[in-house]
Amino acid sequence: MLEKAITGDKRYWGWIAFVLMLIGTGAIAYLRQLDQGLTVTGLSRDVSWGFYIAQFTFLVGVAASAVMVVLPYYLHNFKAFSKLTILGEFLAVPSVIMCMLFIVVDMGQPFRVQNVMLYPSLNSPMFWDMMSLSGYLFLNVVIGYMVLSSEKKGIAPPKWIKPFIIISIPWAISIHTVTAFLYSGLAARPFWMTAVLAPRFLASAFAAGPALLILIIFLMRKLTRFDAGKEAIQKLAVIATYAMCINVFLVLMEVFTTFYSGMPEHMHHFEFLYVGLHGNNTLVPWMWLSSALAVVALVLLLTPKFRKKEVILGFACIAVFVSIWIDKGLGMIVAGFTPSQMGEVVDYWPTLNEFMVSIMVWGIGLLIMSLLYKIIFTVRGETKPALEAKEDKKELTVPSN
Amino acid sequence: MGIDRRKFLTIAGLTTLTTLGKTVLGSSPAGHDPIETGSQAVKRLAMAIDMQKCRQNEGCVECTKICHKIHNVPDIGNSKEEIKWIWKENFEAAFPNQHHDLLEDEIKNNQVVVLCNHCDDPPCVKVCPTQSTWKRESDGIVMMDMHRCIGCRYCVAGCPYGSRNFNFRDPRPFIKETNPEYPTRTKGVVEKCNFCAERLADGLLPACVDICPEKALIFGNINDPKSEIRQILKSRHSIRRKPILGTNPQIYYLV
Numbered sequence: 159m160l161e162k163a164i165t166g167d168k169r170y171w172g173w174i175a176f177v178l179m180l181i182g183t184g185a186i187a188y189l190r191q192l193d194q195g196l197t198v199t200g201l202s203r204d205v206s207w208g209f210y211i212a213q214f215t216f217l218v219g220v221a222a223s224a225v226m227v228v229l230p231y232y233l234h235n236f237k238a239f240s241k242l243t244i245l246g247e248f249l250a251v252p253s254v255i256m257c258m259l260f261i262v263v264d265m266g267q268p269f270r271v272q273n274v275m276l277y278p279s280l281n282s283p284m285f286w287d288m289m290s291l292s293g294y295l296f297l298n299v300v301i302g303y304m305v306l307s308s309e310k311k312g313i314a315p316p317k318w319i320k321p322f323i324i325i326s327i328p329w330a331i332s333i334h335t336v337t338a339f340l341y342s343g344l345a346a347r348p349f350w351m352t353a354v355l356a357p358r359f360l361a362s363a364f365a366a367g368p369a370l371l372i373l374i375i376f377l378m379r380k381l382t383r384f385d386a387g388k389e390a391i392q393k394l395a396v397i398a399t400y401a402m403c404i405n406v407f408l409v410l411m412e413v414f415t416t417f418y419s420g421m422p423e424h425m426h427h428f429e430f431l432y433v434g435l436h437g438n439n440t441l442v443p444w445m446w447l448s449s450a451l452a453v454v455a456l457v458l459l460l461t462p463k464f465r466k467k468e469v470i471l472g473f474a475c476i477a478v479f480v481s482i483w484i485d486k487g488l489g490m491i492v493a494g495f496t497p498s499q500m501g502e503v504v505d506y507w508p509t510l511n512e513f514m515v516s517i518m519v520w521g522i523g524l525l526i527m528s529l530l531y532k533i534i535f536t537v538r539g540e541t542k543p544a545l546e547a548k549e550d551k552k553e554l555t556v557p558s559n
Numbered sequence: 560m561g562i563d564r565r566k567f568l569t570i571a572g573l574t575t576l577t578t579l580g581k582t583v584l585g586s587s588p589a590g591h592d593p594i595e596t597g598s599q600a601v602k603r604l605a606m607a608i609d610m611q612k613c614r615q616n617e618g619c620v621e622c623t624k625i626c627h628k629i630h631n632v633p634d635i636g637n638s639k640e641e642i643k644w645i646w647k648e649n650f651e652a653a654f655p656n657q658h659h660d661l662l663e664d665e666i667k668n669n670q671v672v673v674l675c676n677h678c679d680d681p682p683c684v685k686v687c688p689t690q691s692t693w694k695r696e697s698d699g700i701v702m703m704d705m706h707r708c709i710g711c712r713y714c715v716a717g718c719p720y721g722s723r724n725f726n727f728r729d730p731r732p733f734i735k736e737t738n739p740e741y742p743t744r745t746k747g748v749v750e751k752c753n754f755c756a757e758r759l760a761d762g763l764l765p766a767c768v769d770i771c772p773e774k775a776l777i778f779g780n781i782n783d784p785k786s787e788i789r790q791i792l793k794s795r796h797s798i799r800r801k802p803i804l805g806t807n808p809q810i811y812y813l814v
């Protein structure tokens with residue numbers, strides 16, 4: 159079955175070559191970082207985590223969001239998602255791999271990463287995060303593979319896989335919860351030390367993930383013969399809508415608690431994000447863009463008339479995704495470090511090198527996802543060669559490949 | 560620290576069973592105040608900083624100089640990647656919660672010496688995923704193993720005092736005069752003040768304590784009621800940095 163990933167037409171190979179090129183370019187930047195150290199990033203002794211750790215956080219959310227198709231299908235028998243579960247699982251796999259890579263590229267001594275296993279520290283949320291992420295990766299690989307290979311043989315998936323699927327549901331919640339614990343357990347960082355951080359992470363993940371999935375479905379409909387069906391798309395849209403509402407609600411809870419209580423240590427971080435602090439406005443336009451997109455997305459999603467129009471839905475999904483990416487992938491981590499322990503605002507912005515290394519990791523994720531999705535659609539006989547309908551038919555008559 | 564916590568959890572768990580959680584909400588039964596709960600036999604090293612004496616000598620950086628020299632602390636010359644084990648900060652930066660506009664000028668306008676607090680409940684130790692930083696059982700010093708550290712910088716995020724430094728680049732070219740007695744570090748690891756553990760092993764005092772021309776630094780075993788540091792803390796008013804966070808810092812500032 160796996161060989162399906164290495165059979166394809168020109169268009170497929172062209173895409174793979176493009177992604178490999180991205181990875182290659184990024185790899186050069188990473189070699190430079192390995193050689194010179196993290197000095198090639200914009201990080202500093204005060205803002206000691208930045209773009210890498212933010213991408214990690216965001217992607218844990220994307221990985222966890224697979225549960226939003228798995229749960230309705232397996233627990234509520236929502237049939238319209240039957241074709242989507244594997245898409246969700248095979249989106250989770252590259253996402254988790256990217257998470258792990260972002261952690262590794264952030265390390266000062268990546269060749270010592272095995273020390274986490276050699277000296278397991280049960281006190282450290284980072285240890286638990288590694289555990290839960292590897293477990294989640296394992297679950298999704300096994301489930302995705304078994305379900306798809308059964309589909310290929312035209313039989314029902316083996317019974318023993320069911321418990322794995324059921325476990326994967328709370329496990330998905332756990333990966334993002336533990337990721338939130340990385341931050342929310344730190345007395346040193348008032349911006350993160352809030353019980354609402356884990357729920358907020360989950361809500362934003364369950365909005366951004368399904369939004370991304372809808373966009374992927376739209377794209378796949380263009381590139382392949384795959385069609386998820388109207389019902390599935392609309393259901394995903396409703397899920398994203400609810401999650402986005404909860405997400406915005408939780409952010410507003412934070413804002414109220416922070417500003418009504420008026421504790422300076424809590425307020426400074428929000429001020430840095432939304433109005434600037436000590437003359438530093440780096441993230442201000444971004445955060446307002448994120449807020450504006452959230453409002454636009456909510457208006458579009460909450461109005462059934464708009465939500466049901468696929469073009470508008472597409473825009474709304476882009477708005478949700480970008481809004482949450484800015485919030486988690488740019489603001490969340492840096493704001494925790496600004497102002498610093500000494501009350502200073504130290505400027506941070508990712509350098510070109512940092513950005514290129516991130517492109518390498520995204521590229522690896524994209525590559526894995528392309529290969530996995532190629533397998534799905536080939537097995538299902540849903541590939542669509544770019545050329546002509548004749549070939550289309552030929553392939554249809556040999557669905558057994 | 561790991562042991563402390565485990566012990567705490569066990570004790571808390573057992574007590575919960577018998578007294579239905581009475582102790583869970585109360586203060587922790589194991590090791591918060593070293594003076595009250597620690598066995599007198601166990602050493603707990605700490606430092607008192609006499610701010611009054613220290614500010615007599617404005618602009619003095621003898622402690623920083625000697626410390627950074629003997630410990631091969633590089634001078635990167637770039638505030639973003641700076642490595643500091645002991646240094647001076649503005650009062651407001653060091654004590655954000657104690658600062659107010661009407662504070663005596665003398666205090667407000669002077670700098671204070673800061674260094675790792677060798678916290679009795681160190682968050683840096685709690686978060687480290689490789690036990691590269693740990694609290695030494697024998698005397699409470701928060702130690703660092705630069706050969707095991709993976710450079711994840713979780714400890715930097717966890718320390719509320721900005722005491723931990725990351726080597727963003729190879730520090731060796733930035734050491735003016737390498738002290739062969741003390742190891743240099745590689746890029747990608749975290750380092751900080753070690754209370755001169757290597758000197759203590761030879762029966763010496765920390766270098767900063769030794770060199771201070773004002774004799775403003777008092778170092779000793781806080782669990783020994785007869786020690787100089789205990790005597791002085793008894794007679795003078797002292798404050799600590801961000802004690803509200805529960806880290807139980809072991810650097811005491813005499814006002």
Ligand code: SF4
Pocket residue numbers: 674675676677678681682683684701717718719720721722723751806
């Ligand atoms: S001051 Fe910071 S580095 Fe030192 S023991 Fe406390 S938490 Fe750890």
Ligand code: SF4
Pocket residue numbers: 686687688689690691692707708709710711712713714715748749
């Ligand atoms: S940077 Fe090193 S000492 Fe700090 S938490 Fe990571 S492994 Fe531990």
